[in-house]
Amino acid sequence: MSNGREAPTPILPRKRGREQSKPQTKTLPCLRGREGPTAQPWEGGGFAAIGPMLENTAAALAAAGFEDPRRHARRLLAAALGLSATEVFAHPERALSAREQAQVASMLQRMAASEPLSRISGQREFWGLDFLLSADTLDPRPESETVVEAVLARLPERSAAYRFLDLGTGSGCLLLALLSEFPSASGIGVDIVPGAAIMARRNAELLGMADRAGFIAEDWAAAVAARFDVVVANPPYIATAAIAGLLPEVRDHDPHRALDGGADGLAAYRTIAADLSRLLRPGGLFAAEIGSGQAEAVTAILRQNALAIDGIAPDLAGIRRVVVARR
Numbered sequence: 011m012s013n014g015r016e017a018p019t020p021i022l023p024r025k026r027g028r029e030q031s032k033p034q035t036k037t038l039p040c041l042r043g044r045e046g047p048t049a050q051p052w053e054g055g056g057f058a059a060i061g062p063m064l065e066n067t068a069a070a071l072a073a074a075g076f077e078d079p080r081r082h083a084r085r086l087l088a089a090a091l092g093l094s095a096t097e098v099f100a101h102p103e104r105a106l107s108a109r110e111q112a113q114v115a116s117m118l119q120r121m122a123a124s125e126p127l128s129r130i131s132g133q134r135e136f137w138g139l140d141f142l143l144s145a146d147t148l149d150p151r152p153e154s155e156t157v158v159e160a161v162l163a164r165l166p167e168r169s170a171a172y173r174f175l176d177l178g179t180g181s182g183c184l185l186l187a188l189l190s191e192f193p194s195a196s197g198i199g200v201d202i203v204p205g206a207a208i209m210a211r212r213n214a215e216l217l218g219m220a221d222r223a224g225f226i227a228e229d230w231a232a233a234v235a236a237r238f239d240v241v242v243a244n245p246p247y248i249a250t251a252a253i254a255g256l257l258p259e260v261r262d263h264d265p266h267r268a269l270d271g272g273a274d275g276l277a278a279y280r281t282i283a284a285d286l287s288r289l290l291r292p293g294g295l296f297a298a299e300i301g302s303g304q305a306e307a308v309t310a311i312l313r314q315n316a317l318a319i320d321g322i323a324p325d326l327a328g329i330r331r332v333v334v335a336r337r
């Protein structure tokens with residue numbers, strides 16, 4: 011993933027982009043207690059409305075090294091106040107209660123300490139859908155939408171009753187994004203972490219797709235006996251030794267089970283590939299997210315397991331991100 015879940019290149023802390031941040035544990039100037047040169051912004055009343063609070067939050071994030079601090083500040087205030095970013099922008103005069111001010115302060119402190127806003131708020135948008143997150147689920151990344159796009163490009167019949175299998179479902183984002191595009195389709199999401207399967211089921215309920223999506227806590231496809239039109243997977247693909255060098259917001263906040271791909275990062279692909287002939291109907295599709303630089307190795311694993319490579323799709327950064335194969 012281009013925002014830090016990446017291998018094999020060592021990932022060092024860098025200037026923040028989308029929720030990227032350097033380690034920052036010091037108290038921000040604007041969050042210091044009354045002994046500081048200025049009172050906390052939310053103490054004096056001068057920041058007790060959205061507009062001034064937005065300005066001050068953006069200044070604090072800029073001081074903490076965030077790129078595009080105003081955008082981050084708008085998103086932070088929106089999450090803290092339960093508003094849309096547009097509402098935050100449109101109502102600078104809206105007064106903030108003491109509780110809301112404290113909530114903004116607490117979230118700002120956590121963001122400045124490298125915690126992604128999606129982790130703090132417990133939710134993330136993926137494919138235009140809102141997903142709840144927990145400590146058991148990966149924070150879905152925009153580049154994983156390439157998996158959904160790759161499948162859509164190969165299945166033109168939107169009303170077909172396709173059967174999807176999502177291995178390593180996490181929040182359920184891949185399966186539920188696909189089901190949102192195919193209203194007659196159904197599918198199963200599998201995750202070895204029970205808490206992830208529970209969260210994925212909750213997301214299916216909240217998105218109104220629980221009648222078409224089942225979730226089980228199992229080891230890859232070991233317990234799956236059915237055949238599918240499409241199998242998707244975004245398995246862990248970071249080499250174990252590279253995890254320590256990941257960005258802190260990834261290493262310290264995404265579950266390691268979602269990251270650790272074994273000694274060479276490819277362990278999950280080998281296990282999954284060995285089951286694809288029995289899981290896919292003849293002509294069925296497999297689409298998997300891969301790490302940067304893994305395309306050759308993953309296509310070789312799939313060919314060794316009698317799959318034909320159908321294509322490799324780049325993400326928006328031009329990185330070869332998704333391998334598609336056919337049985």
Ligand SMILES: C[S@@+](CC[C@H](N)C(=O)[O-])C[C@H]1O[C@@H](n2cnc3c(N)ncnc32)[C@H](O)[C@@H]1O
Nearest residue numbers: 148150178179180201202229230244246267268
């Ligand atoms: C990179 S995350 C992907 C999550 C989600 N599909 C997404 O794209 O955001 C990989 C997922 O695989 C799950 N996983 C790891 N080992 C597994 C196994 N042996 N069997 C099933 N799931 C596994 C992890 O718990 C994690 O949720």
